[in-house]
Amino acid sequence: MKFTVxxxxxxxxxxxxxxxxxxxxxxxxxxxxxxxxxxxQCGACTVHLDGRAIRSCVTPVVEVQGRTVRTIEGLAPEQxxxxxxxxxxxxxxxxxxxxxxGQIMSAVALLAAVPDPTDADIDAALSPNLCRCATYPRIxxxxxxxxxxxxxxx
Amino acid sequence: MRSSPQSLSRxxxxxxxxxxxVAVHLxxxxxxxxxxxxxxxxxxxxxxxxTTTILSPSSEMGQGVCTALAQLLxxxxxxxxxxxxxxxxxxxxxxxSLGPGYTMQVTGGSTSVPVWSEPLRAAGASARDxxxxxxxxxWGAPAASLTTDAGVVHHPDGxxxxxxxxxxxxxxxxxxxxxxxxxxxxxxxxxTSVPRNDLVAKVTGAATFGxxxxxxxxxxACSVACPVFGGRVGAVEDAAARAIPGxxxxxxxEDFVAVVADTWWPAKRAVEALKxxxxxxxxxxxxxxxxxxxxxxxxxxxxxxxxxxxxxSPALWPAEEVLSADYEVPYLDHAPMEPLNCTxxxxxxxxxxxxxxxxxxxxxxAAAKATGLREEQVFVHTxxxxxxxGRRGNxxxxxxxxxxxxRLQKPVQLLWTREEGIRHGFYRPxxxxxxxxxxxxxxxxxxxxxxxxxxxxxxxxxxxxxxxxLAKALPMEGLLESSPYGFDDVRMEGxxxxxxxxxxxxxxxxxxxxxxxxxxFLDEVAAKIGVDSVALRRGLIRDSHAxxxxxxxxxxxxxxxxxxxxxxxxxxxxxxxxxxxxAQVVELSMVGGLPKVHRITAxxxxxxxxxxxxxxxxxxxxxxxxxxxxxxxxxxxxxxRVVQGNFHDYPLLRMKDAPNVEVHIVENxxxxxxxIGEIGTPPxxxxxxxxxxxxxxxxxxxxxxLPALAGGKA
Ligand code: FES
Ligand code: FES
Numbered sequence: 001m002k003f004t005v006x007x008x009x010x011x012x013x014x015x016x017x018x019x020x021x022x023x024x025x026x027x028x029x030x031x032x033x034x035x036x037x038x039x040x041q042c043g044a045c046t047v048h049l050d051g052r053a054i055r056s057c058v059t060p061v062v063e064v065q066g067r068t069v070r071t072i073e074g075l076a077p078e079q080x081x082x083x084x085x086x087x088x089x090x091x092x093x094x095x096x097x098x099x100x101x102g103q104i105m106s107a108v109a110l111l112a113a114v115p116d117p118t119d120a121d122i123d124a125a126l127s128p129n130l131c132r133c134a135t136y137p138r139i140x141x142x143x144x145x146x147x148x149x150x151x152x153x154x
Numbered sequence: 155m156r157s158s159p160q161s162l163s164r165x166x167x168x169x170x171x172x173x174x175x176v177a178v179h180l181x182x183x184x185x186x187x188x189x190x191x192x193x194x195x196x197x198x199x200x201x202x203x204x205t206t207t208i209l210s211p212s213s214e215m216g217q218g219v220c221t222a223l224a225q226l227l228x229x230x231x232x233x234x235x236x237x238x239x240x241x242x243x244x245x246x247x248x249x250x251s252l253g254p255g256y257t258m259q260v261t262g263g264s265t266s267v268p269v270w271s272e273p274l275r276a277a278g279a280s281a282r283d284x285x286x287x288x289x290x291x292x293w294g295a296p297a298a299s300l301t302t303d304a305g306v307v308h309h310p311d312g313x314x315x316x317x318x319x320x321x322x323x324x325x326x327x328x329x330x331x332x333x334x335x336x337x338x339x340x341x342x343x344x345x346t347s348v349p350r351n352d353l354v355a356k357v358t359g360a361a362t363f364g365x366x367x368x369x370x371x372x373x374x375a376c377s378v379a380c381p382v383f384g385g386r387v388g389a390v391e392d393a394a395a396r397a398i399p400g401x402x403x404x405x406x407x408e409d410f411v412a413v414v415a416d417t418w419w420p421a422k423r424a425v426e427a428l429k430x431x432x433x434x435x436x437x438x439x440x441x442x443x444x445x446x447x448x449x450x451x452x453x454x455x456x457x458x459x460x461x462x463x464x465x466x467s468p469a470l471w472p473a474e475e476v477l478s479a480d481y482e483v484p485y486l487d488h489a490p491m492e493p494l495n496c497t498x499x500x501x502x503x504x505x506x507x508x509x510x511x512x513x514x515x516x517x518x519x520a521a522a523k524a525t526g527l528r529e530e531q532v533f534v535h536t537x538x539x540x541x542x543x544g545r546r547g548n549x550x551x552x553x554x555x556x557x558x559x560x561r562l563q564k565p566v567q568l569l570w571t572r573e574e575g576i577r578h579g580f581y582r583p584x585x586x587x588x589x590x591x592x593x594x595x596x597x598x599x600x601x602x603x604x605x606x607x608x609x610x611x612x613x614x615x616x617x618x619x620x621x622x623x624l625a626k627a628l629p630m631e632g633l634l635e636s637s638p639y640g641f642d643d644v645r646m647e648g649x650x651x652x653x654x655x656x657x658x659x660x661x662x663x664x665x666x667x668x669x670x671x672x673x674x675f676l677d678e679v680a681a682k683i684g685v686d687s688v689a690l691r692r693g694l695i696r697d698s699h700a701x702x703x704x705x706x707x708x709x710x711x712x713x714x715x716x717x718x719x720x721x722x723x724x725x726x727x728x729x730x731x732x733x734x735x736x737a738q739v740v741e742l743s744m745v746g747g748l749p750k751v752h753r754i755t756a757x758x759x760x761x762x763x764x765x766x767x768x769x770x771x772x773x774x775x776x777x778x779x780x781x782x783x784x785x786x787x788x789x790x791x792x793x794x795r796v797v798q799g800n801f802h803d804y805p806l807l808r809m810k811d812a813p814n815v816e817v818h819i820v821e822n823x824x825x826x827x828x829x830i831g832e833i834g835t836p837p838x839x840x841x842x843x844x845x846x847x848x849x850x851x852x853x854x855x856x857x858x859x860l861p862a863l864a865g866g867k868a
Contacts, residue, residue, distance in 0.1 A: 015399060018419050026374070026417035031366035032359020034540070036491050037572045038422075041801035044491060072359035085357040092349060092767055095775055096216030097356030098363060098491040098540030123810040130801060132491040132541045133216045134778030136812035138771070 003064045005030065006074025016062035020054075021045045023061045024071060032072035032101045036130065043129030046102035047071045053109035055128070072101040075108065083153065084108050087146035088139075095133035103129045107143050116147050197243075197277040198227055200285075204305055204318030206233050209243040211259060212266040213512055214352065215490075215539035215546070216775075217831045218768040219266045221350045225764055226271055229344045230278030230336055233317070234305030240351055242536040259514040262547050262659060264732035264829020267764055271827050275335070281324075283333030288324035289315050304342075347767035352538070362537045364510040365569060367497045372565040373402060375558050376421040379410040379578055380432045382794035383440070383654055387411055388431040395424035404428070405561050412558050418569055425571075437654040438794040445791065448651050449482065449586035452606025458647035459626045462634050465643035468602035471592045475599075477679055478590045482856040483667045484788035486582040487804060488660055492540020493575050496555035499565040504531045507556070510539035512547040520549055524556035543779070544659035548580045573799040580658025581789060583608045585629070587671035591679045592643060598679055598694065600643030603633055603672065608653050610663070626650075632668035632836065636730045639676075640696035655791070661779060662832040665731040666839075670784075670857065673727040673840030678853060687726050687844060688715055702728060704820050705735045705757045712818050713739025713755030722752060725845030727837035732829030734760035735820075738777060740841040744849045748860060751781065751842060754815040758833060761825035769830050774815040776834025782807035784839035786860050 002011045005028060012027045019038075024030045024047070033056060036044030040055040047056045048070040075082040081089075084107050094100045103126060110117055110125035117125070122143045131139070199207045208227050214220040220240040228238050243259075282302060289307040290297040292315070301308045308314045355361035380386060390411055392404040400420035405412045411430060415421035468476075497508040498521075505525045511517050514534045521532040539546060555568035570578075585607035592600030611625040626648060627634060633646040660666065680690040688710050695702050706728050709715075718724045718741050728737040741753040756773050763769055786805040790797040798804040815834075843854040846863075854862050 014417075014419075022417060022419040026419070029368065030359075031362075031368075034363075034491075035365065035493060035569075037801050039572075039800050039802065042491070076358060081354075081358070088357045089349070089353045092353070092771065094216075094350070094353060094356035095218070095771060096491065096539060096541045097352065097361050098538075100356050101359045104357060127808040127810045130491065130806050130808065132489060132543075132779070132806060134775045134782065134807060134812060135771075136778065136807075136809045137774060137814045139809070140814075 001061055001065055003066060004068045006070055012061065014061055017060050020047070020056040020059045020061050020064055020069065024056060030071050030073050034098055034101055036099070041130070042099070043102040043106060044099050046105040046129065048105060048109060051109070051112065053106050072105060075104070082108065083149040084111065084142075084146040087149055088142045090145055091138045091142035093135050093138040093142045095135050099129060099131045099133075103131065103139055107139075107146065110143070111147055111150060115150065117143060197274060198231065198281050200281070200317050200321040202318050202321065204234060204237045204316050206231070206238045206305070206317070208238060208240050210240050211243055211270060213242055213261040213510070213536050213539050213542065213546075215261065215510070215512070215542035217266070217772055218350050218765065219261070220352065221348065222267055222764045222768055223270055223274055224351065225343045225348060226267075227274040227278040229341055230275045231282045232302040232304065232336065232342075233278075235343060235348060237305060238351070258516070260547065261512040261542070262544060264734075264831045264833065268733060268827040268829060271764075279333045279335050280329045283330050284324040284327045285317050285320045287327055288320045292320070292323065344764050345766070347765055350768070363492050363540045364497065364508055364537050365492055365495045365540070367508040367537060367567065369497060369499050369565040372497065372499075372567055373414050373416065373562065374418040374421050375412045375414045375555070375566050375568040376418060376425045377410050377412040377554055377558075377568060377570065378425050378428070378430070378574060380434065381577060381796070382432065382434040383437050383656060385409070385435045385437070385794075386433040388433045391429035394427040394429075398424045398427065403562070405558060407557055410554060412554070412568070414558065414562060414566065422571060434794055440654060440791045440794045442790045442792070445584055445653060445655070446482065448653060449584060449606050450480075452649040452651040453480065453586050453588045453604060455606070455649045458604060458649045460645065460647055461627050461630045462644055462646040465600065465641070468590060468592070468600065468643065468645050471600060471643070475592045475594050476590055477593055477682055478588065479675055479678060479853075479855060481587040481589065481671045481674065483585050483670060484790075484857065485584045485655060486660060486783050486787060487576050487579040487789060488541075488543040488545035489576065489804065489806065490539070490541030490543055490545055493570050493572055494545070494551040495567060495569040496552045497565070497567040498555050498559035500525055500559050500563065503527075504533065506533045506535065507552070508535040508537060509552055509555075510537060510542070510546055511549075511552065512539070512542050512544070513549060516549045517552050520553050521556055524553070524560050543661040544663075545580065547659055550578070550580075572801070576789075576799050576804055577796040578656075580656045582660030582666060583610065583629075583655070583657040585667045587667065589671055589675040591675070593679065593683055596683050596685075598641060598683075598690070600641050601639065602643070602645045604647040604649065605629055605633070605668065605671070606649040606651050608655070608657050609650055610657050610659060612650075613657060629664050630668065631664035632729060632731060633672065637672070638696060638699040638702040638728065638730065639691075639694040641694070661776070662731055662835040665729060665832070665836040666780070669727065669729040669731075669836030670839045670843070673729060673837065674843050674853070674855070677725070677840070677844040677847060681847065686716075691726070691728055701759055701822065701825070702730070702735055705759045706737045708757035708818050708820055709737035709739050709755055712757065712816060713741070713753075715739055719752075723845045723849035725841040725843065725848060727841040727844065729836040731833055731836055733826060734758060734828030734830060734833040736773065736833045736837055738837040738841045740838070740845045742842065742845045742849065744846070748863060749842060749846050749849075751811070751813045753813050754838070754841075755818070756815060756834060757818045757820060759820035759822050759825070760828035760830050760833065762823045762827055763819060766819060769819060770817040772830045773817045773834035776832060777815050777838045778807055778812055780835035780838035781812075781842065784842055784857055784859055785811070786858050788858050788861070
């Protein structure tokens with residue numbers, strides 16, 4: 001099975017029904033993407049497939065053949081951080097941090113589609129992502145900060 | 155690159171970084187032993203480049219403790235904060251370093267800052283003193299003439315040396331008996347919102363959680379236990395499971411079955427492919443109706459434990475003066491975001507365990523027992539915890555992982571499914587409460603509360619604890635002396651209802667329901683006698699509990715009590731837990747018969763504040779954690795099994811239902827240090843239910859709220 005992860009071509013020998021999540025974590029050792037439920041209920045496993053946010057725990061690897069995957073590890077440029085990551089730090093969003101990779105991947109996808117989201121846009125785009133530490137208000141703040149940063153950078 | 159609070163091994167720490175080590179209770183010679191395999195009994199080390207490594211005795215599970223504890227030590231050390239790194243210490247060395255009186259390493263009960271403030275400040279002061287004396291020796295100057303500032307020692311003539319330059323010399327000096335302390339008035343770090351030290355790791359995916367541990371040659375395991383509590387494995391048919399590519403072995407134990415594979419996915423699929431006949435045992439008849447009936451029977455029991463009694467017995471209250479209502483809360487799971495997992499590597503002379511735990515000592519003891527090694531040969535590594543909330547104060551899955559590793563004799567990582575986690579928890583116990591008030595001449599003269607449910611301490615150390623008043627009082631936390639309210643007649647009672655469901659410490663423990671019972675019922679009483687909810691509380695707060703007034707008033711002021719936006723309704727609650735006081739004002743509207751919470755305003759008095767931003771984060775998270783379970787979550791039982799299994803039927807709060815939480819801190823720097831991790835949780839359920847009453851006239855007396863409103867069970 002061949003596809004692209006974070007700009008690199010990879011080939012893995014998992015069975016076709018293996019969810020992308022486990023290919024990333026156990027075959028490619030990209031452990032930033034997390035397992036939380038396995039049922040598309042929590043968003044911890046959110047990655048981008050051809051730029052769209054998907055739940056990798058329910059995406060068989062066969063479906064990503066020949067396509068492009070981006071994970072939390074592929075977000076930041078060589079040096080430094082993605083503006084969404086910087087905004088997350090500014091807002092002091094993470095607590096335990098376990099959900100945050102998925103939250104950030106959902107936010108990046110949202111901001112690509114809606115550069116200046118309202119609270120309602122954020123609530124809609126990020127409600128698939130659970131945070132047991134309930135950092136939601138700070139995540140909302142972080143998304144607004146990220147939108148402002150990205151606007152300024154344009 | 156990975157980052158973890160345990161990314162340095164003990165020996166790596168000692169050999170590579172630990173030039174200056176400061177022990178709190180060890181003789182200095184031993185404490186300063188650098189590079190030797192002596193017990194790690196220290197809290198700080200400074201390398202030649204100035205890197206200051208602080209050892210946290212507490213696990214980082216999101217509460218920010220690795221930042222707060224480091225602030226305390228770095229303050230007295232007068233360290234350069236930009237050079238501070240934090241790692242969670244390992245169990246055995248740490249425990250031994252503190253001497254025989256300290257037997258358990260536990261992160262829980264909101265105790266980290268209250269317990270560790272003083273030892274860590276002392277360690278920082280001792281280290282600073284040695285650095286100053288090293289500089290004094292170097293310069294031939296009196297130590298008292300030297301000053302420190304952010305990692306540098308200064309001579310009055312302008313000379314200076316960094317801590318890194320002085321660390322080696324300082325490590326050779328004996329620690330002073332009573333090293334000088336910095337005056338509190340010059341605190342530079344403590345009391346400020348320095349950013350958490352784990353932010354970069356946690357936004358880049360670099361933070362290492364237990365589930366991210368990778369050991370060369372490590373196999374993966376998935377396990378399933380009998381769905382009926384206490385049941386055992388009967389027959390196992392495993393041909394289909396073994397046929398799945400990647401599966402190495404199927405291991406059958408007394409009460410669970412594990413599949414081991416090269417990667418986790420085949421192990422999980424193979425577990426699903428097993429055909430297991432369980433010996434379900436005595437609890438196969440357990441169901442929710444039975445639990446409820448047992449709790450209600452508890453409310454009518456003959457001889458309760460009396461935890462507090464003042465004035466006349468409620469038995470003598472005139473019937474016409476009595477108001478009464480029964481309340482109930484369900485079992486709840488902790489459901490930390492990171493499913494439970496544990497990695498074990500056994501070698502002939504040592505055993506390494508990597509696990510997100512709140513109880514390193516229990517892990518250590520279990521590993522020694524399972525492997526037959528001595529405790530000194532066991533190394534417990536604590537990566538970041540993907541949430542704890544009390545669940546990781548148990549050791550059940552660790553024992554499974556150890557049993558699997560002993561059988562396999564290969565490094566192995568056990569990872570539970572979410573379903574296994576929800577169905578085999580140590581739950582917040584279900585409880586019923588009967589609340590009675592005596593009201594005469596428009597005033598509340600008496601309060602009589604009886605709670606009935608199971609006692610967590612009976613599960614932990616039965617022989618030791620059963621019967622002790624302390625143990626009997628645990629389910630009544632929040633009803634006894636900490637309660638702010640005074641009445642002519644008070645009676646607080648507890649009834650033990652023994653149920654076959656595993657229970658444990660869940661964020662805020664008994665406060666999670668005692669606050670709901672009392673703060674809801676007081677609102678009922680206020681409505682009955684036609685008094686404003688806040689006014690009623692103001693009148694009932696005892697003079698001995700004056701701190702509560704300031705907290706209530708601040709929440710009332712900032713939350714604009716009495717002046718909700720149009721179409722919105724307010725509720726209030728006030729509760730003390732773990733030495734800190736929290737009041738919350740909630741504003742909500744009803745949409746299609748269900749509550750939509752718009753705003754939560756919290757005030758908190760936790761005594762001295764180490765890091766205001768962490769306090770705000772914990773109160774925010776604690777309140778929304780409580781809102782989560784108040785709204786929708788409950789565990790049901792049917793045919794001995796937990797009905798729920800994943801987030802579709804154990805619904806947690808999502809972004810769209812999470813209002814902003816405004817947190818205001820009551821400055822109280824001279825009070826004792828209070829906890830902060832659990833304090834935000836207790837008041838939210840009653841505050842929301844009180845607001846629902848204000849909106850609808852309906853009183854929710856059983857949680858969670860949404861089914862109660864939908865089913866008319868309120
Ligand atoms: S693990 Fe994929 S959504 Fe929860
Ligand atoms: S930060 Fe802990 S689950 Fe989101």
